[in-house]
Amino acid sequence: MAVALPAFTPLEDSLFLTLYARALDDRRPQPILGDEVADRLVGELDYDFTQLHPDTNLILNVALRARKLDQVAGSFIARHPDAVGLDLGAGLDSRVFRLDPPETVDWYDVEFPAVTETRREVLDERAGAHVIAADVRDPGWLDAVPAGRPAVIVADGMMAFLSQDELVTLWTRLIDHFSTGEIAFNSYTRFAIWIAKHARGTKTVADLVTFAGMDDPRAPERWNPKLRLVREILLSREPEVAEFPPGWRRYHRRTGTIVLHYEF
Ligand SMILES: C[S@@+](CC[C@H](N)C(=O)[O-])C[C@H]1O[C@@H](n2cnc3c(N)ncnc32)[C@H](O)[C@@H]1O
Secondary structure (H helix, E strand, C coil): CCECCCCCCHHHHCHHHHHHHHHHHHCCCCCCCCCHHHHHHHHHECCCHHHCCCCHHHHHHHHHHHHHHHHHHHHHHHHCCCCEEEEECCCCCCHHHHHCCCCCCEEEEEECHHHHHHHHHHCCCCCCEEEEECCCCCCHHHHHCCCCCCEEEEECCCHHHCCHHHHHHHHHHHHHHCCCEEEEEEECCHHHHHHHHHCCCCHHHHHHCCCCCCCCCCHHHHHCCCCEEEEEEEHHHCHHHHHCCHHHHHHHHHHCCEEEEEEC
16 A cells, blocks of 8 residues: 655755666666665656656756765775764655665665654665754754764756755854765756756756855865865766766756765
């Protein structure tokens, strides 16, 4: 029987588009991410996924950026077996299962309460994996996360829903909480934000986008003096895209689709 869902706000509802995109990637002959859990959830949840229309462009984009964020987090965990990991605005993403960290790592998926309630219902428990029901803009939720350990923080698809001021406050809070760590998120140029607000594939979230876009990846270094850019990962230049349709590469070169990776 399909898993019934609580009433989600339109913002929370945005998780279904990325979940579905990862499931559709998984059904491709050679998936980029291979997220079998996403595929399982799309089959199980009582949600009309046929109303969503992710095109190939969006599917490959969502799968590739998730893969890049997994690589950043996986590499950090390999170097820091005592790490704390955070996935902000985790939706129903099963990143912690893809990463499969050792039990010495504590991983926190942070999301609004309605979503965490559903996560608990549909995703298995695993040692070291925790869920925090919170609005990431609220100050208190970090109290539940151990400080003083190296931290890797990822945000996949969430940044567009925060204003720049909210982001600056959030990053500063995170940097103050942990002694050292890395932050990676998929960012948007101003042009990419314009496209997100006008493209058919992202129509469902267009009105919720509050981030104005960022053309200078070094801008966050000015948000907080401890932040240093590690790498600007232009998706159109990553090795995986050699197999993508040429139109994809042209499109994402133009929009500057990017994952940004910082350390502090
Ligand atoms: C596009 S979805 C991406 C979900 C997931 N990261 C993924 O890749 O499937 C954006 C998610 O960010 C969450 N979100 C947005 N603003 C948030 C906030 N202020 N606090 C917590 N979660 C937030 C939404 O509820 C939604 O699940």
